[in-house]
Amino acid sequence: MTPSGTGAGSGPVIAVLGLGEAGGRFAADLVAAGASVRGYDPRVAAPQGVHPAENAAEACHGAGVVLSVNSAADALDALAQGLPGCAPGTVWGELNTAAPAVKEAVRRAAGARVVVADVAIMAPVPPKGLLTPMAVSGPGAVAFAAALGAFGTPVEVLDGPVGLAATRKLLRSVFYKGLAAAAVEALAAAEAAGLAEWLAGNIEQELIKADAATLERLVTGSRTHAVRRRHEMQAAAELLDGLGVPARVARASRDWLADLAG
Template identity: 30%
Template sequence: MRIAIVGFGEAGQIYAQDLAAVAEVVVWDKKFLASNPAPNAASEADNLRARAVQIGVRPAHSLAEALDGANLVFSLVTAASALEVAKQAAPLLTREQILLDFNSVAPDTKRKAAELVAKGEGDYLDIAVMAPVPPKRLATPLLLGGEQATVVAPVLTKLGCSAQAASERIGDVSAIKMCRSVMIKGLEALTTECLSAARQYGVEEAVLNSLHASFPSLGWDDRLPHYLISRVAEHGVRRAEEMGEVVKTLQDVGVTASMSQATQQVQARLPAKMQLKSLSYRDLTPFIWQDAVDRLK
């Protein structure tokens, strides 16, 4: 079994490393094309290629090379790049090759990607990743949609993934993921906004006590606030991009997306403040939400 992984970010690296134990894995990322920024300085491309070798996978020199001979092609890029990857991969795919689109985009975007792939010889599957890839890694729940879903789900399961065929139609599982994100990313944004203000007024303890009294099973008196705000601090840029697709998902069926548009703004705002303060997520770990809010005043 040969697997090509397109996109070598956090999720791509996790899937590559874990799948390397059970399959031959080749990886490709457009960042591999970057040149050295200065003499004697390692570029991001060099670092990424070195990381690939370190975890036991082969970095390709082009998308065509990565796809050559692959049985499954995992697309694990950003929402903004998902359609472009499908467009570039479509003429390169051969019979019995399947592009698995893991990206968090609107159902209509998945359907457009499927149409592009259908112009060639390969097949296409809509994959919805239903939880953060870390910490469960390969065990992260996956929903599969498309005509090949029932065929590919057991293959992924044998590789160590938690895969479930959920629909024969492209777009259904992405609709599930996008609608879920309204709530999950919205809760992260609401918590960030709520507790940032409470901290400024010096009433955060009373607010958290009240939240715990109303929802005692959620952990408002424990790690939940730290976790929710940390997700925005660490992944807000990517989450804001995903929320743009959520907004499109809602608008495509005539649902007003006011809350999701606000969530997108809050998800983007915290990382922007961190950048202005020259703070990385690593600078804020171990993550304590009160410390993060204080440092970002």
């Protein structure tokens, strides 16, 4: 069934549940690419060209693919609300950034009604929208990749169960979000110490110098010099205390180094 209303395309019908920053951009890009998009979000208006549904089940009605782009906490609720509108065999793209256990819970709750694809969005959405790289695993992986690939989305199919794509995404997040947290904490302390410009320049230069051997140096150096660096990070945490900056990353680093030293 092709949705009626302004902006309804003549291409395949795709439902988007969750029209926030990521879901709204995907929905708008799909419309621009010729898809017929039905969207639902109780808090966000549908982008231009997207057929606004009254509820999740209505949005899913007639859709061959559903993109669930909500929060991890809402993943199961989105499935429960959308499932009654899904025809058997619908591909349920679980795009929420959730733990593998949550993705598996969605697969179990879906039963035989829909085919679940565990989708990991592997980069920020706003710069590229529908061209944002994704990884997908689970029983619906191949069908999801074919459906979105037809619109130019680069999708890597992983040979494994629901949860594998989420695992890759979150392992990557430990590094990137941890790195970001360390930068934010260090710069906050530098600001308090009157050294923000100097530290920002220092960090920029270190990032520019990073190469293929940087990871090995970081890991080997941490293990080899764990005892000395543990004391160094304890001193750093005390410095941040004196500057009135929460030393969360500094103390976490100290504790990791203590484990390595042990």
